[in-house]
Amino acid sequence: MQYRSTRGPLDKNLNAPQAIIKGLADDGGLLVPTKFPSSSLPIENLPKMTYQQIVHLILTLFFNDFTPDQLQKSIEQAYGDQWDSQQITPISNSHSNNYYLELFHGPTLAFKDVALQILPYLMTSAVTIEQISNKIIILTATSGDTGTAAMRGFSNQPGTQVIVFYPHGGVSPVQLKQMLGQRGNNLTAIAIEGNFDDAQTEVKRIFNDTVFNQQLQQNGYQFSSANSMNIGRLIPQIAYYFSAYGQLVDKGKIKVGDDLNFAVPTGNFGDILAGYYAKKLGLPINKLICASDENNVLTDFFKTGEYNRQREFYLTNSPAMDILVSSNLERLLFDLADNNAELISKYMDQLVQEGHYQVNSIIKDQLDRQFAAGFATQDQVSQEIQRIYEADGYLIDPHTAVASFVTNQYQASHNDKTPTFIVSTASPYKFPETVYKAITGKPVSSSGLAAIQDLQNIIQQPFSNNVQALFNQSIRAEQIIQPTKMEETISKLLTSTY
Numbered sequence: 091m092q093y094r095s096t097r098g099p100l101d102k103n104l105n106a107p108q109a110i111i112k113g114l115a116d117d118g119g120l121l122v123p124t125k126f127p128s129s130s131l132p133i134e135n136l137p138k139m140t141y142q143q144i145v146h147l148i149l150t151l152f153f154n155d156f157t158p159d160q161l162q163k164s165i166e167q168a169y170g171d172q173w174d175s176q177q178i179t180p181i182s183n184s185h186s187n188n189y190y191l192e193l194f195h196g197p198t199l200a201f202k203d204v205a206l207q208i209l210p211y212l213m214t215s216a217v218t219i220e221q222i223s224n225k226i227i228i229l230t231a232t233s234g235d236t237g238t239a240a241m242r243g244f245s246n247q248p249g250t251q252v253i254v255f256y257p258h259g260g261v262s263p264v265q266l267k268q269m270l271g272q273r274g275n276n277l278t279a280i281a282i283e284g285n286f287d288d289a290q291t292e293v294k295r296i297f298n299d300t301v302f303n304q305q306l307q308q309n310g311y312q313f314s315s316a317n318s319m320n321i322g323r324l325i326p327q328i329a330y331y332f333s334a335y336g337q338l339v340d341k342g343k344i345k346v347g348d349d350l351n352f353a354v355p356t357g358n359f360g361d362i363l364a365g366y367y368a369k370k371l372g373l374p375i376n377k378l379i380c381a382s383d384e385n386n387v388l389t390d391f392f393k394t395g396e397y398n399r400q401r402e403f404y405l406t407n408s409p410a411m412d413i414l415v416s417s418n419l420e421r422l423l424f425d426l427a428d429n430n431a432e433l434i435s436k437y438m439d440q441l442v443q444e445g446h447y448q449v450n451s452i453i454k455d456q457l458d459r460q461f462a463a464g465f466a467t468q469d470q471v472s473q474e475i476q477r478i479y480e481a482d483g484y485l486i487d488p489h490t491a492v493a494s495f496v497t498n499q500y501q502a503s504h505n506d507k508t509p510t511f512i513v514s515t516a517s518p519y520k521f522p523e524t525v526y527k528a529i530t531g532k533p534v535s536s537s538g539l540a541a542i543q544d545l546q547n548i549i550q551q552p553f554s555n556n557v558q559a560l561f562n563q564s565i566r567a568e569q570i571i572q573p574t575k576m577e578e579t580i581s582k583l584l585t586s587t588y
């Protein structure tokens with residue numbers, strides 16, 4: 091399988107290992123398959139398949155430059171007993187015609203683990219295949235979840251070093267504790283005085299700073315990414331859409347071939363794009379419902395076809411979704427524009443120069459057919475957590491609540507009776523302050539671990555192993571810098587390890 095940039099010519103193709111190591115194309119575009127696999131996956135077999143078998147099928151389609159043995163070993167190491175559920179991404183019981191796809195049973199309690207438990211193994215194999223002797227610097231921007239999951243996945247992984255930038259004051263106390271508490275001799279997390287977009291924009295700029303990259307090369311380093319801009323992050327996420335479908339057939343709730351909707355809490359657009367790729371591989375999906383918080387740039391985009399980032403940035407109770415520049419939308423538009431890199435390049439230039447772009451009517455028609463979109467305010471998020479807890483005794487986190495709220499709104503206004511999965515992207519224990527207040531009506535007097543304990547006292551359910559493990563971490567001091575100092579800080583960090 092060959093990969094190309096969403097913004098550049100076809101003659102600069104990379105194979106899968108090269109694409110995974112590279113992370114971001116030289117022209118600033120995202121790497122995508124030159125030709126999307128034409129084969130559909132055998133959905134009738136899904137109910138009998140393990141999660142590991144489903145991932146294997148998908149990786150074999152997209153990453154066929156790896157040996158079957160390399161893929162198999164990566165899968166075995168990534169999806170083992172570090173998960174709190176043998177099914178890896180189990181589904182919850184029926185809530186009316188809606189189901190919850192629980193993606194938070196991995197070591198850092200968010201959906202990012204699904205890909206970031208396997209990416210380090212794929213990266214190591216890629217480095218072997220490409221005979222690279224440089225140390226790989228995993229440069230990562232995070233609004234809370236990716237950073238922790240990247241640090242956990244790459245912890246002590248030979249030949250790699252992880253540097254994470256997160257917004258100071260823009261992540262939850264538990265997310266912060268997780269980042270500052272990850273153990274490993276190759277991990278650094280640094281706060282910036284800015285928001286996630288500032289961190290991601292600067293990371294992308296540093297990626298393509300030719301002079302800086304040459305200096306790094308001379309000293310035996312090169313960059314890669316753990317964000318969803320890396321195709322190695324995105325492809326493994328396709329698996330849980332297929333797994334969810336198989337589990338629902340297995341429970342007798344749908345028949346093979348029936349349509350499903352998936353409602354996805356969306357920030358950087360990687361998760362929902364994996365759903366779109368699953369649909370392209372033959373999974374019967376009716377609508378992908380793009381759910382946003384008060385940073386509702388995507389809701390407006392799906393309504394009008396204009397992407398306009400010129401708006402206020404809000405820090406909300408769903409911090410991982412506090413994003414105004416959704417990187418992976420570029421991959422969707424590239425696909426809907428029939429791989430027209432020139433057009434995508436024009437849109438992305440307009441976004442940088444003018445702060446907005448308007449897609450053409452062909453793209454807009456396809457968006458209307460395949461997607462729905464909506465957003466929830468912070469108050470609506472709290473009400474939704476309370477509503478679900480009271481109705482079903484089921485605890486959801488604020489990001490999942492965004493998707494749950496938007497799903498109800500969509501179903502009421504469109505009379506769509508298609509069974510729907512609400513994609514549950516994080517454990518409620520990552521956001522105990524918000525969840526406690528939502529279900530009790532009172533603010534919790536504690537924060538972080540103490541708030542987790544207070545929440546458990548209310549719901550009286552035992553902690554899973556991965557939640558329990560949070561109590562065993564000691565944390566490092568927080569380091570805070572200006573976004574303009576990111577490159578210099580990387581340089582200093584690496585110089586100290588030359």
Ligand SMILES: N[C@@H](CCOP(=O)(O)O)C(=O)O
Pocket residue numbers: 231232233234235236237316317318319357358360361410411417
């Ligand atoms: N929601 C993310 C932001 C980065 O998104 P990614 O999917 O590109 O890694 C986070 O929690 O860090």
